[in-house]
Amino acid sequence: MKNRQNIFNLLFGGLLSVFSSSVFADDMSDNRVFVSSDNPNIVYMGRISRSIPETIRFTYPGVSIYANFEGTSLQMKAKPGSGSFMVEIDDNLPYRINFSEKDSIHTLAEGLPEGTHSARIMYVVEGYEMKPEFKGFYLDNGCSLTDAPVLPTRRIEFVGNSMTCGYGVESDNPLEPFSYETENHYYTYAARTARALHAQHLVVARSGIGVYRNFGAPRTGSSDCMPNMYNQVFFSDSTELWDFSNYTPDVVCVNLGTNDTSLDNYDIELLTDAYRKFIKKLRNIYPDAKLVLLSGSMLTGKSLQDVRNAMDKVAAEMNGDGDKEVYRFDMSPQTGSLGMGADYHPSMRQHQKMASELTEYLRKLMNW
Template structure:
């Protein structure tokens, strides 16, 4: 009996010793800093701190090729929501909330070279997300820059371009960061269909001269006033336009300007005319497309279309043949709505299905 008890004690002691050894065994990983030259950034990113770059506009992308079976990203806690694509797998969403400085993105992958694209899904001007690098398997690295598409598009817009409320199907639902997702917008879908890089400058509620429910005379913080900022609402860093030269610029503004009464069509037209001049100054060779969005109908839609038609025609008559007009089909509810009566995912994809062939027609971009 005593012999059996002694054997049991030895057995338990052995198990505890093994467990303790395993607990003390270091789990080494390779830290890839955000400043690694083989990480590609697409969009407006502030490198004031190169080890923790900051970005606020939806659609900003981080791309890399990595070795090994797993990958995690290091971020500032509460950096919010991201879409992740690895190789040809289905995209998925991850979140960095209050205590999340490391977000696991994948494990149990084949031990080969992989490609990853991380996209900011929401408007980050309040949380101000920061990326601080990757964690890989021990001894693994990111050996080369990812191959980026040569084509480049810039999308300038409002909540439609941001993807406001796109992940819910209740039009009475309120806005939440977690239900906004730029990845499913007409803009992101258009860029993917055309195999183009995409830089996004968009903010919910913003207008060309008047923000949502603003005074008839307009707002000082409308898009033209904020456009040069690297980080939205941050006046301390002006964007370096030499960092990204688009082939095409799509401007989808005007919805908020006319969504509530009263508004001034003269100021709306003037705002677009001046902003077009600004864009042409930064991008002398780009094709600029003035879009009307899918949330308007009736007289407000007519007023926006009239203003856009006049501004485009004036530019064409003055010798600028690279200014175009395009109207997205207004939502009629048949494809559902997102939060606050914003376009559903199906409506957004319909917009991409309309816009893609138009952009092909003016650029000559083949498949």
């Protein structure tokens, strides 16, 4: 699975006049126009930092860059080693690029018709190790960015773990270990749901994280569980906190509990209390948002029932205390009938099923 996208791009990229190639900064023609990442006509979605001039930094998957540009080509500049992005130019099919340690510039498109074009670029891996940075775009000589894109007014926030990140989705071998090559948030239930509902989406997720206990952690819990990391702009840096006024969601979807119950070494009372405190925290931050507690799709058996019971209890308590905007929804557990991704994570088809279920639920809940 992980090579199919690359093969497709090689076969059809020329027909679309859209492709990616990496070059070094020294290879750039002097007559191209550089547009810095702080240009007001570039629009961002997701948790980003502007603390360094002319540099946009981020670590969570799903962070997206939008721009409209003139000319026949577009190149993107980023810090070497930033990792992988999915790129969409105009209405052409998306394709994946990767900034390795040797890449500072990627050609996103060339040979386009004269005129104005759109670019949508999504970061699709977990960047807490890579610490990605977006620097800006190179345009044809004499060209510029045009009016800033207008993003959808609907807004969703997804809080989760490896499933929300896209761990292993581009693999079809459950015995394959984790690899950034097979992680791709673009194909997750979260990103698919947002696209289906024509909504923005912001992601706060990391593989292995829990609401009180991360994967393999002591029964008593983890100091770096989701509630303790939630306020940070970067997962790996507590020095810069997120300004929640930058993005106010209409609905927050929380998909946690899988790692808490890992290895059958958990305290259900601690898990329930952690969920209770986290949902109250979200309510304080977002007084008007609907909060949806999700399960799916890796839990089975007793752990699935325990997590569902914990979420049911917290939702009922919140409703009983007068907060009627806390909801529950269960996506289907995976059975293997749709294949498995790396490390027995949801396959691409399983993510599509999850997205179809969640899209229908949110469409009715939100009257979208």
